Amino acid sequence: MKVLLDLQHLNVATTGIKTYMVELAKAARKYPHPEVEWIFTHEPEVQAADKTYQGAKSKIQRLNYHLDYFRWKEFQLPDLVKKYKPDVLICPDFVSPAASLPCRRLTVIHDAFFWQMPENYPRWWRTYFLNLIRKGLKEDTQIITTTNYSKNSLLEYLGNDWPISVIYQAPKGLKAASDPQFLVKKHLPKKGYFVHIGTFDKRKNLPLLVNSFAQYLKQQPTIQKLVLAGGPGQSKQMNDFPVVEKLIESLGLQEQIILPGYLSDGEVKALYEGAFAYVFPSQNEGFGIPILESMGFGVPVIHSDQLALLEVAGGAGLPFQTGNGEDLTEKLILLDRDGNLRSQQISHGKERAKDFSAEKFIEAFHRIILNPTL
Template structure:
């Protein structure tokens, strides 16, 4: 059985989809199957390191990228299918070629955000991208998604014509040695802090977290800090970084809220290891990788009661009401006061994180590839 894995999108992927693609590619090499031959369209490390289209600074550069992407999906990838003659083509970035292909397709739709949250995307871009997605959902296509929550949402917007399978992915495996210099650089040494890692997309609700942290400080009078690591949102419509910066200033929290921007894997390890708690107040997620990353590092998690996050945490995190800053603050206060609860969450989180591994991630794909199973 020959499987062609499309890795072209790694040249611009930065967050969850990048993790998905890299962990899947790495798992195929770490856990080979005697009945499956994996073929990569690109070397994953080299493609991820390609900076040609990363962080475009002009409309011309963005247009060039979209033309390159269209050319890849509609011409070059179908040519590779003809060349390698795979039994299965896996496209882990929402889009499969519109052209007719002789093989099965597995197209990964990580979430239903394009349908659920249209206000977060440029109108013309969203219309164009949704058109690409729909044109590729044809023939022998099976949709892969990340949670039961996402499956339900996709059924609502796409109907029931195509089978949808849930495959739980693996969080990023970070093997870097901790770079503790970041603790000194950010003045976090011997200071407890709440931690969040990810882009400043509006759906992450980071302004709400800042408000909750302000309330926490007022009620607890403890020497805590809040670390919000990561880059700006992925578009002007989605970017909440300026909002957070302004809010931090208005609330007088410049000495308490740390905004380090992008950080290295070694710095991520250090910040996870020393965090008092990981806080994830997002209003909408397809999966929730940081929850599992934090749990694997033995960090207790507070997350919103958004359906996908509850599904992934499975009771091993402390849930707060979505969009409710007061409730989030109360959960932060509770965790700071109740040492027994914190220890319980750490133990439960470590156990829950064991349910998500590269091997299990790959085995779910192998099952679908070899058995052509009906939708789960």
């Protein structure tokens, strides 16, 4: 069985989709199947390092990227299908070619955000992108998604015209050496800070976390820091970074709340190793990779009771009511005061993290590749 994996989108992917694509490619090579031959459209590391369109800011730069993406999906990728004659084409970035193809398609649609939160996207871009997604859902197509929550959401918006299967992904393999000097430079004592890693998209609810942390400091001033690592939201409509900056300034918490920006793998690793707890206040997620990364490092997790996060945490996290700042503050205080609870969270989290591995990730793909009726 010959499988063609489309990795073009790695030239701009920065968050969860990038992790998904890179870890899928790594797992395909690390855990080969005797009946499956994998062909990559690009070398993952080389494509991820391509800076041509990364950080495009001007309208011309963004237009050039969209034209390049369209050419790839509608002309170059179909040409590669003709060249390699795969039995299966996997597109892990929502979009499959609109052209008719002589092979099965596995299209990964990670979440239903484009349908659920239209206000977070430019209207023209959302209309265009949803059109691309729908035109690629044709012929022998099977949708792959990340959680049962995402599956149910997609069924609501797409119906059941195409089979939808859930494959749990693997967290990012942080193989780089830890950079403990990062903690020293940022004046972060070990086990002396809460952490969140990710973009400042509005759905992440980071202003809620800042306000809850401020209330926590008034009632339980033992953990003195909060680290919000990551870059701005992915569009003007989605970006809460300026809101968070102004809020921190208005609260006078510039010394207590650290905004280090994007970090290297070594810095991320050090951040996890030294954290007291991870806090995930998001109002909507398709999966929630940081939950598993944190649990794998023995870091307890406080997360909103959003359905995907509850599903991924599997009872090993400490949930609070989504959008309820008072409840979040109470959970921050509870975890700080109750050492036994924190120890239990660490133990349960380590066990839960074992359920999500690169080997299980690729085995699930192999089952669907070899058994079209699954």
